[in-house]
Amino acid sequence: MRGTEFLPVSREEMRAREWYYYDFLVVMADAYIDHPSFGSTLIARLLEAEGYRVAVLAQPDWHDCTPFTDMGKPRFGVFIGGGNLDSMVAHYTVAKRRRDKDLYSPGGKMGCRPDRATIVYANRAREAFGSGTPIIIGGLEASLRRFAHYDYWDDKVRRPILFDAPADLLVYGMGETATKEIARRLSKKVPVEDITDVRGTAFLSQNAEKCIYRPVTVPSYESVLEDKKAYALATKLQYDENDPIRGCGVVQPCQGRFLIVNPPQRPLPREELDRLYDLPFVREVHPMYKEPVPAIEEVRFSIAHNRGCFGGCNFCALTFHQGRMVTSRSIESVLREAEILTKDPQFKGYIHDVGGPTANFRHASCPGQKKHGCCKNRSCLAPEPCKNLDADHSEYTELLRRLRALPGVKKVFVRSGIRYDYMLQDKNQEFFKELVDYHISGQLKVAPEHCVASVLDYMGKPHFDVFERFWRKYQRLNEADHKEQYLVPYLMSSHPGCTLRDSVRLAEFLHRTGHLPEQVQDFYPTPGTLSTCMYYTGIDPRDMTEVYVARSPHEKALQRALLQWGRKDLRPLVIEALEKAERTDLIGYEEKCLIRPQKGEKYFGKKPEEPPAPQRREQGRGGNFRHKRPENPGQKGKMPQRKKDAFAKKRRGK
Structure with missing residues (x-):
């Protein structure tokens, strides 16, 4: 069912509905797009379907609490979502540069929400409504920061987010079931401090015995702050227990109190998932915005x-x-x-x-x-x-x-x-076969990420021979149907465990197959991942072994440059990387070489005689993988007629 009415975004809109009170306020870090692809909108519509009066406050001015007080105090509580992306990822590149656009804001403009949006909005809500109003935080940002975590932008370990966001409860994961149960109890006047048994939630306590599920205690915030081995161990335990069937409660001491994380909720069964997506979403950006919100076009x-x-x-x-x-x-x-x-x-x-x-x-x-x-x-x-x-x-x-x-x-x-x-x-x-025949728009995107087995093991990816088997089958299917469709591989540089020599091996593969990527993703240490733990600690938490990590911006730039060796602006970095990796044999005139020497460089010299180059795969549009079409035997060794015509036309023009 398609809806025709947005949820109210102001007190005036509530009065237009003849509401003189409302039950829950849903605060969004993204612009209000009434579409099921946006987590906060899903939660708001779910609460509405449960019979509650729900108002929306999207990207409020956070410099004071006025936008919150203007909405009026909700009867039962405030739910805060940090957006479809972690706000720091939304604002900063992997190089920690401020992004130019925020696709989740009107006009794509930056500055419509704060850094660390969940923490800021929770503080403003507490200022506006006082200690008597329950505040529940959720969404991706809160979920991934529920434990003490390494923060790439501060380059330090931060406390669990509940210590900085003055909320009563945290909902992690896909939060519909937990949200419904919390709302039901709050509407029955159950004090929020007594809601401590709901799966998929976390809360703070003075007493570790508040965990009613079989507890697993992980190293404290103080321990993981001082000891990287303790951080890696904590990460492993947190992942081990993140299972809705066999998972235990997890307790993490922090500054005299205890973070208690209940086991995850079970995933929604198919019938409930269907019911959720059948809710009356308008599927549009709210008309209060004068400029379009780019994120809607993606979904x-x-x-x-x-x-x-x-x-x-x-x-x-x-x-x-x-x-x-x-x-x-x-x-x-x-x-x-x-x-x-x-x-x-x-x-x-x-x-x-x-x-x-x-x-x-x-x-x-x-x-x-x-x-x-x-x-x-x-x-x-x-x-x-x-x-x-x-x-x-x-x-x-x-x-x-x-x-x-x-x-x-x-x-x-x-x-x-x-x-x-x-x-x-x-x-x-x-x-x-049907994917190739009907469902590709000229390009199929896949993510081999790398070609070196040791690096792929650290990534948790299959070894490269699997990708090569897939690639060959994909080519055969396209050739059988006379289709010219490309394979776009996602590649990552600087992942923990990846050295300069590993990057050289990937560059050699790309060169050999005629592929020059237009874009390469540097590893981005986002909160809550195993790879981020490796990046911070230099330890693989799965077996506690040491991992090589490229941390300096310069070494990251060297690895990235190797994968884009054909760019003239990156030439000095490519030469430096090959020198450091002791692979200057790839600077020269042979077929295997990544770059040719230039006059004035120490590698410059007479070009040796070379045998005819073997047939190789041709570079497709945008650097994508494709097969070179077989040569016409009748044209072998001759200039094609179209080229002759072009040369003749050029001469006539002169």
């Missing part, structure tokens, strides 16, 4: 069909936020949303994405996961797929087929990340 004609990810990438925060247990919407629910899209006047027949954290996951990774939870110390996919892995794309294939058949739909794209290693484990290759 306006996209559909999220799943949650959770058992991919296990160590640099990704999804494991710690959404969890490893995958759940998905029914085909009928997704079709209902697609039919809503087809009735939008702006719809041109193209569904831009049917995805989620990982597009091709629809169910738990194995049958035993639902009963016993996810395995400790074991990834479902890397470095080798688990023997119990249930790799089945049949339901996802059926979903895409039925979407393609809807009246008004011309094309259905899959643009979210896919796990190609999971695809290769499926004995039925129908999905792979």
